[in-house]
Amino acid sequence: MRALGYSFETAVADIVDNSIAASARSVDIWFSPFGTIYVAILDDGNGMSADELFEAMRHGTKGPKAGRAQHDLGRFGLGLKTASLSQCRQMTVLTKKNGATHGAEWNLEAVERAEDWALHELEPADIDEVPHSKDLSALAEGTLVVWRELDRALAGESDPVRALQDHIDEARDHMSLVFHRFLEGKSPSLEIRINGDTIRPVDPFLRSCKGGQTLPPEPLQIGDATVTIEAHILPHISKLSASEMALAGGEEGLRRNQGFYVYRNRRLITWGTWFRLARQEEMTKLARVQVDIPNSLDHLWSLDIKKAFAHPPEPVRKGLRQIVSRIADRSKRVYTFRGHRGWAPEIVPAWKRFEGREGKFRYEINRDHQLLQALREEIPDSAGPTLERFIQMLETTFPFDSAYADMASDRKPELDEATDDLADRLLDTAMRMLASLDAQPALRARLLDQLEQIDPFCKHPAVAKKIKEQLQ
Template sequence: MDREVEQALPIREVDATPYAASLIEGHRDFGYSLETALADVIDNSISAGSTSVELIANTTADEPSIIIADDGSGMSETELVEAMRLGSKNPSDKRSSEDLGRFGLGLKSASFSQCRSLTVISVKDSRTSCARWDLDRVSRRNDWSLELLDDHSAVPGLELLSGDGTVVVWEKLDRLVGGYGDDRAKRVGHLNEALRLAERHLRLVFHRFLEGKKPKIRISLNGRELKPIDPMASTHHSTQKLPEEVLMLSKGKVRIRCYTLPHHKKMTREEWDETGGPEGHLKSQGLYIYRENRLIISGGWLGLARQTELTKLCRIAVDIPNTMDSDWKIDVKKASAQLPPQVRERLKKVVEHFVGTSKRTYRRRGQQLVDETKQPIWNRLQKDGQVFFRPNIDHPVFEAYATQLPDHLREGFYRCMRIVGSGLPIETLHAELVGNAESVIADHADESDLRQLVTSMLEALAGSGIPPDAMPGVMQSHPVLRDNWYLVKKLIEDYLGQPDLPDTRV
């Protein structure tokens, strides 16, 4: 149709303003959890230049509440009204690198997902402003009238502001306390469990800020300062790091760096559990995507690789600027993203190389534990492309015992050993090792059994012509002896008559 004719056609206009009561209720269901909602509000605090954020959760009151207070730049009344407006930002607008927002929905949608009453108090240049969205009031009136409170003396959290800053108050926590009726104990327990999960999430998502990266920020929960959880264990002396790669794109730089976490035996239990998280290291492997130092994606390969036991210590940090939000399809919650084609192509190559190297390292290490151990208890064998394990009946302990048996019992002993090998519970071991390998350990060796093992091996080594000064090194290649080296070393010293042998373990 000709454009001039089209413009000449009569146009009718009608008012299609959304119903306030319906739309504002819809903003409660963007998929926020308590932890993602709190993180979104803290994003605003960081964007406002805060150095300290206090979370105060009153879980035992008849009407529980959560307060988030910061010492940022604060807002005037005009700025506060704009901040309380739904959709106060255009996601395509240019923003500073410190701005962690995007849609202008985070504060409202995150808060509404947890409560029916959102009050914000802000101080700027010694002037205090206060505004409130009460969803029950909006529902009754069905309009977009924001409440401005001139008398805000009774609003909780005001005392947390000693200068410029902002306090966000969540009341009527229906989503957090709903479903428990008058069962106060269960309600409090549910709230505290939700806060426990939220605490870990905040320690992880904002770990770079808590560590002192620009800007440095302090976050506390009910007076307890939160410590960072670095998913890369980047400061651990046993963490392996590859050089950083930089991908230059039209909208900015994408920085990629690969990390291999230490083996669980080289970390404390607390370090291991923190880096693995509630779901363990198998689920925590993969990509960690940061947007302006704020963690967006924590784990998973986004279709670039499979999660396997051999790669569970592999992690790749990917840093992107906020100028790429639309390309990465960052969602309102800032909790999910999609790889742009050009980044996916490069990351696929990085992941294939990194994961391949890790798998080869693990397989080689596992094979060496059997193949390079002198006098192993189990032999690793291959046949027709399959791998199986068989007790080493030539082991000095087994051999010494067999020689003491009468001839008619000796074959029965070897038969028992073969049955033990064929009965190895492969499927059960596999099920236990997948995702929980660090919890599978060897049975404790009795001291008398260790003495017999050490004596038999020393006699076998001596009979093979191994010099005494080489015996400790050979013995240390045996996993059972190495794990009990304090006792084994004394037994060797007594046998050789050489006290204070050097410890040459690696």
């Protein structure tokens, strides 16, 4: 039982789950690496009666099949014990309800000595000895969980003080993400403090950063329950500030943390995976999809004791698969066309992208581009078909594979910036385009007026502005 693979941060989060289920508005986590090392977790939730406490200290009293309140984060009736004993050898729970405080304790050393499983009930004098018992008595109701003898948490550590500090830092990062929906907003439903410092929420969808997109939520009906799916496309890396970038997990984190973010009752359960419904390919690294499932669907998911989802059930997979391809497509577009102001009609691009059948796509050279029109006018009519064949050849032989591989490794193409005759070439290009319109002064004026919106000038607005002034 003690080897269920809990980490320190998931164990702490499991205790906080219970606090949330008990309607707590605030949770205080204290730890002391000095003197007697302990971790104490106090909530102001509903507390337990003596009977409830002894029930709670035993295993699986409320099994997976028991009906659960809608907002309950529990499932197996195990978390309190397994999470605690995965980290320590002495777990104490004090709880206060209706003015009465009760305490109970599992002490593995005593269990080993007595060679039987005996739950130890605390006398009032023992209760006063428990770290932070005074903080509990200051509350009307609440529950305090204290871990001592942290053998597991600090196993193999030569510097326990440092090790505990590291664990606490990990726990802070973990909780700021998994409970972010409880911690955010103008009046958060929950406040978690560590040694008095309030934990700030981390929004994996970076909704406060400019340049991202949220697609409309899509409900997925499964029996009586509704799973809600909302896709977020993060802003492109180039638009993120250093701190936003760090929040997103850095460049590596952006790639690794794409995928579904699955919430059960608003608590983040698992994230950063496409459940093999899509490839974790580089080009979709901006997509993060929020999946909200109610606990009434627990029976469909293979939810383990640590509340990590293994595989979504078939009906959910089916719905997600369809949504995934749509989202991946949007994410790719953000990635490919950054800075291009999308396909706003005022932009005259050199290339156009078309959605083909069966999820295929194609790129075509813009036949309406004025430079191409100019060329057509300069060559004899008989050369027209050859020109068209030539353009088609360029379009159909475009080296997608190698360009994709280059982009995926975050390499940058060598563009006009690198050459010093850029201004001269752009000026020449502009003059050729304008010359073809000499007979149509109104059109000519409009072209010049909109020069900054036309490829390739839109990529070099400063140069385009100078050329405009020169030619106007």
